[in-house]
Amino acid sequence: MEIIIVGGGKIVYFLAKNFLAKGYQVSVINKDQDYCINLAKKLNAVIIHGDGSKLNYLEQARASRADAILALTDNDPDNLYICQLAQREFEIPKTFSVINNPDNEEIFKNLGVDTIFNTTKLISLLIEQRVETTDVNNLLSIEEGRLNLSQVILKEGSPVLGKKLKELNLPDEIVFGCVIRGEEVVIPKGSTKLLENDKVLIITLPQRQAEAFDVLTGEE
Amino acid sequence: MYILIIGCGRTGSYLANLLSKEEENVVVIDKDATSFEELSAEFTGFTVEGDATEIEVLKDAKLAKADSVVVTTDDDNVNAMIAQIASELYQVPKVLVRVLDSQKEVIYKELDVITMTPTSLLVDKFKDEIVRSV
DSSP states (O other), rough: EEEEEEEHHHHHHHHHHHHHHHHHHHHEEESOOOOOOOHHHHSSSEEEOOOOTTTTHHHHGGGGOSEEEEEOOOOOHHHHHHHHHHHHHHHOOOOEEEEEEEETTHHHHTTTEEEEHHHHHHHHHHHHHOOOOOOOEEEETTTTTTEEEEEEEOOOTTTTOOOGGGGGGTTTTTTEEEEEETTEEEEOOTTTTTTTTTTEEEEEOOOOOOOHHHHHHHHO | EEEEEEOOSSSHHHHHHHHHTTTOOEEEEOOOOGGGSOOOOTOOOOOESSTTTHHHHHHHHHHHGOOOOEOSOOOOOHHHHHHIIIISSSOOOOEEEEEEEEEGGEEEEEEEEOOOOHHHHHHHHHHHHHHHHH
């Protein structure tokens, strides 16, 4: 596997290190000379000092052989350009980009970037999950919200406590992913009994999610 | 005609002044409000202060209603992003972009965008003049 990373900071260093440890070939492109010199001392990777949104630097990084490119700069237009150039001129099969402005997710997607890391959105979601006091949390929405992964903590008074999964009256469009009981992860079967303080991960269609929460928490 | 000009530098402001004189409906966006000082006293259009890579700014400037969009900021990657938003995502009928570094032109190959590279235009012209005079 050959990966090109454009960007800087600790994140690029650790990512590159991680990929190298897995045996991947890594090239890093960065505009800052000192950063490149420093990185070259620490990593057994191809380090290129230059502008990753330019053809010649991508060529130096052997872009036509690369399997993936990661655009991780703090400038969204640069990241978009890097991914598009990689795709159109070098036919790199997989493009990954960080976006800084969360509104750009839709734009990047429509303009052909394969995988987008919406860091602002991710961080704010994580914070909301930690700060959230309710027993019900949306963990992840998949495929632009067509599928949701959520967590429900079973508190005292929940009507499902002590019941087996097969006894629950759940809509068909709900899948039990797993039950987290203390430190233990239980892969649920029909015979699994639900206990107080279990964290239940469910996969649902958004339109049936509320129904699932009602069944599990007993609230209407 | 409703014309949206992004980047109010020498090129953007000059064009805005000319089009406004021709009584076209012009809106200019620039992230630096002092750049609007380049607009002439007769300029009758509107100005929007903001970063045009933020979709909200483009929406405020009524991108969806534009007949033409001219992108002339001094950053080629910014220009590429805005031009594609206008042309690909908002189907603006005519999108024109100034490209500073001619190697950045490759991104527009498959797109319905008119590109202008000042250096190439200048060099072609100079070369023609020199070769003709010899």
